[in-house]
Amino acid sequence: MSPRTLSFVLRSRASIFKPRQPQLLHRVSCPNPGQTRSYAPNHSSSSSFPPPSQNDLLNTKLRTLINAIPPSQKIRYVKDSSPSSTTHPTASPSLLSALLNPSPPPYTIGTDICHIPRILLLLQRQLAELGYVEGEMPRFWTRVLTPLEARYSGWNSGGGVEGRARFIAGRWAVKEAVIKAVAAAYPGGGKVFMHDIVILNAKVQSALLEAHKAAARIEAREGGGAAREEMLGGEGEGEVKGGAPRAFVKVPGGEGWVEVSVSISHDGEYATATALVPVDQKIAAGLRREKSLVRGVVAKTYTDARYL
Known part of the structure; x- marks a missing residue:
């Protein structure tokens, strides 16, 4: 052993055999379902720390209720992995055909309610x-x-x-x-x-028809039989039905x-x-003019050429 090495060993002997000093215990947080306690080396109780907040107590009660539910009664989301499921639903070709070729209905309906x-x-x-x-x-x-x-x-x-x-x-x-x-x-x-708009009930219709017949009779006496036939109309015309x-x-x-x-x-x-x-039948012409506009909107949504 060289003198230099021996000198180094002798100088470090005290630190090698010196007993290890105890480490100070720092503050440790130990949470549990009820509250959070802190421990320090010179404190024997946790009375100096604030109690848990109202939100912590509510969260604890909620976790207790959730854990008390049996697993068989819990609702779980299961992703559908079937090949038929799609992320973007598409319309059927027949529906798109009806959309691209609109046909006017024979009637339109209106409704209203009054208090x-x-x-x-x-x-x-x-x-x-x-x-x-x-x-x-x-x-x-x-x-x-x-x-x-x-x-x-x-x-x-x-x-x-x-x-x-x-x-x-x-x-x-x-x-x-x-x-x-x-x-x-x-x-x-x-x-x-x-x-x-004119709404006529049966009573008003009868009154108007009687006035029309009276005017026709007066006109017939002044204008002759041809005018009488033209004013009165055919047989059975002018009767109030229902x-x-x-x-x-x-x-x-x-x-x-x-x-x-x-x-x-x-x-x-x-x-x-x-x-x-x-x-009105003239609406069909207007619908045909709108067909090109509808086709453009559908083309942006459905890119499949067979739908267009």
């Missing part, structure tokens, strides 16, 4: 105005009904305000239904208003009046109505 107490409150408010004259029709009445309808509506025939509100609520609902159906049957046309009301709407664009099928129902505090309007 009768709301109409009653409106009528009572207008009847209580200072400028109202007893026996006259209120503004809302003449707003909904045409002069022809208002003449035969029976405002002064009795029934009270409740009966009048029930009647005008049905007329409001049926005219709103007709407006919706006409807007779908004549797209791009002018707007239809309340006075463009008691259902008939509706007529003035078609946008000045194309005359068209009869539409309507149905009015009252149930409790509500009046409902449905209208069936025949579709």
Whole structure:
């Protein structure tokens, strides 16, 4: 052994045989389901640390409840690995064919519902105005009904305000239904208003037909037999069939009046109505013009060429 090595060993002998000093125990956090305690070397209790928060207690109770549920009753998500499942559903070729080749329906449907107490409150408010004259029709009445309808509506025939509100609520609902159906049957046309629609019940129809026959008889005496036959029409024409009301709407664009099928129902505090309007055949041309636009939208969504 060289003198240099021996000197190094002698100098380090004290550190080699010196007993190891105990390490200080630092603060350790030991969480458990109930709370979190901290231990220090010179403390025998944890009273100096704050209690667990309310959120910690709620989380603990929630974990306890979840762990108490049997595994057989737990709902688990299982991904469908069948080959038929797809991430992007596609439409069938027949559906796309119907979309790309639209055909106009023969009729359009409109429906509406009216709350009768709301109409009653409106009528009572207008009847209580200072400028109202007893026996006259209120503004809302003449707003909904045409002069022809208002003449035969029976405002002064009795029934009270409740009966009048029930009647005008049905007329409001049926005219709103007709407006919706006409807007779908004549797209791009002018707007239809309340006075463009006439609802005639059986009593009004009979009165109008009797007036028409009286005018025809007068015209026949002045113009001869040819005029009489032209005014009265064929045999059986002009008879009122059934008691259902008939509706007529003035078609946008000045194309005359068209009869539409309507149905009015009252149930409790509500009046409902449905209208069936025949579709104008000129709509088909407009739908064909829109075909190219629809094709472009479909082409961006479905890239398969067989659908186009």
